[in-house]
Amino acid sequence: MALQALKPKRSLRSLHYDITVGSLDGFVQQRFIVKVYWNGEHVLHFDSEKGQAKPQDQWAQAILRNRNWEITETTEFKEMGSNLRLTLSHILKLEDQKKASHSLQEMLGCEIKENSIIAFWEYCYDWKTSISYDLKTQRWMVSTSSTQIQAIKIKESWDKDKEKQKDYNHRVKGDICKRLQNLDSWTDLTERTVSPVVNVNHSDPTEENVTLTCWASGFYPRNISLIWLQDGDPLSSQDSQFRGCVLPHANGTYETWVSIKVPQGKEHMYSCRVEHNGKKSTYPVTLGEHG
Structure with missing residues (x-):
């Protein structure tokens, strides 16, 4: 280049x-x-x-x-x-x-x-x-x-x-x-960190299960971790957590998601932990957005 x-x-x-x-x-x-x-x-x-x-x-x-x-x-x-x-x-x-x-x-x-x-x-x-x-x-x-x-x-x-x-x-x-x-910063760019906007929601139940989805968007830099917790403990790798790609936005930020199926009525036992740029935050299963 x-x-x-x-x-x-x-x-x-x-x-x-x-x-x-x-x-x-x-x-x-x-x-x-x-x-x-x-x-x-x-x-x-x-x-x-x-x-x-x-x-x-x-x-x-x-x-x-x-x-x-x-x-x-x-x-x-x-x-x-x-x-x-x-x-x-x-x-x-x-x-x-x-x-x-x-x-x-x-x-x-x-x-x-x-x-x-x-x-x-x-x-x-x-x-x-x-x-x-x-x-x-x-x-x-x-x-x-x-x-x-x-x-x-x-x-x-x-x-x-x-x-x-x-x-x-x-x-x-x-x-x-x-x-x-071999590249240095361009004059118009400044150092920045943009924290993710997180939205945790659930779908309508099917076959007695509910799909919980944790969305993170608008963050930079790219590296991020989204993990589902059950009663505060991280779910093990063998649990069926489905992950989306870390996709770029036109404005230079990124978005991604992770979802999991849980028994209907047990949603309150789960939360989503988001780690980005050294900061950790936990979000309960509710409708709405969290910054």
């Missing part, structure tokens, strides 16, 4: 790529979208139908003006979209998905805070957390709450694919993290 350092380094910096493709009636669509977030700001947007990357703000336009970023970034985005289309095609074949529409979202990036570097690479199928790469074990991981068969099948396939592991070291740990290390 042809960008130039302008200011001293911030305590928290991040570079995040978000690529999305879709399918209809078993066929992967040609169109794909790529969004780039730098330090929580949506800086570049690529729509394959338009064929070129565009800066998303006046200050981004000023920094990128008269540079060759349009060629270099557009080429990279097209490669990202092509690879993700192939991945979605592979998933559809594994599941023999011939009907309905599906989406696949790839999120990869790097965060640097002081001397700590955190890289991530995740895939979300139909907007639910499916599979992510674990740097410590160097293996693909399916969420403990995931019951999606396709996530397990794709993990088994990728665990055998040594090239996929090389992709992580090259694309994420290598290219993106090194790229971020």
Whole structure:
């Protein structure tokens, strides 16, 4: 990425790529979208139908003006979209998905805070957390709450694919993290932490069970933990907690959710604990929003 350092380094910096493709009636669509977030700001947007990357703000336009970023970034985005289309095609074949529409979202990036570097690479199928790469074990991981068969099948396939592991070291740990290390803050960006707005609610009961959902939105930085508690104790990993993806908003903040099914009439026994940027808060099961 042809960008130039302008200011001293911030305590928290991040570079995040978000690529999305879709399918209809078993066929992967040609169109794909790529969004780039730098330090929580949506800086570049690529729509394959338009064929070129565009800066998303006046200050981004000023920094990128008269540079060759349009060629270099557009080429990279097209490669990202092509690879993700192939991945979605592979998933559809594994599941023999011939009907309905599906989406696949790839999120990869790097965060640097002081001397700590955190890289991530995740895939979300139909907007639910499916599979992510674990740097410590160097293996693909399916969420403990995931019951999606396709996530397990794709993990088994990728665990055998040594090239996929090389992709992580090259694309994420290598290219993106090194790229971020060479970037400094832009003049118009300031250090910020945005706490999540949390909404805990429940659905209408079915078969004597109630679905409880804990939503967190509008937060930055990206890392967050949502855990269901029963009588104040965290539920164990084998409990059926269903998790959504951590999705970016256009304003640079994020949203996510976690849900669980509980017996009707026992809702009062459950609460949601949210941990973000070192702060912990617990929310009971009520209708309404909590800041």
